[in-house]
Amino acid sequence: MDLDPELAALRPLGGFFALRTAPPAAREAPPSLPTLAEAYGDASPDGDGHPLTLRVRKVALALRAPETRIAASVAQQGLAARLWSVALGCAALYGSLPDLDPRLLRWDPRGSAPDDLWLTEVHARPGDAATLTDAVLHAHLEPLAEALRSRHSVAPGLLRGNAASALAGAARQLDRWARGHGRTDVSARCGALTAQILAHPLLAATGTLTGTAFRRRSCCLYYRVPGAGVCGDCCFARPPRSSPRAPSG
Incomplete structure (x- = not known):
């Protein structure tokens, strides 16, 4: 199936999978939202106006998080879940995925969950595991992790565990939908892609995948909320009853 300009096949899968795309007459919209490339960079190095600072602050207030690093972890996992869901959903349903270059994705850091993403152009790319890994893990989650570590001192192993957990969660949701709708082909592609991606050196030590169940070796810190x-x-x-710092892997 060819990619359609609105990625309509993703909509039945739910909010983490559906992706807004700009109509042909509005390719520049919405100009007020930052791109994810800007969010990963230092467009506002002074802090307060930076997209990641805004997002972490919003999550912290919503959770009443006692530590900023907890909110940073939850914010990262939420964005990772959105990106993996879009990529995995497209690969399993269409057989290809849109170009998810951070410069093409606009993001509302003040939005509610799931993260509000807007793809300004739709260009097809292959739907194999290597392309998905490049599109999400390398193009997004590595620079995102670097930005969060520099601002909020979140452990690298924790963020890698979040990335793997988000992928496994997206795969589980997609598999549930596929089985419920008799799409064994989608379920099989989803399972194969997920296993291949989780075997990547950056993710292989983060946990164990058994069927669609995943057990991670680190903690996202949510229990501290x-x-x-x-x-x-x-x-x-x-x-844990008392632990100054959770395992980070």
């Missing part, structure tokens, strides 16, 4: 428990794929069976 007041009233929160542990995530379904956490390395902890229950929230």
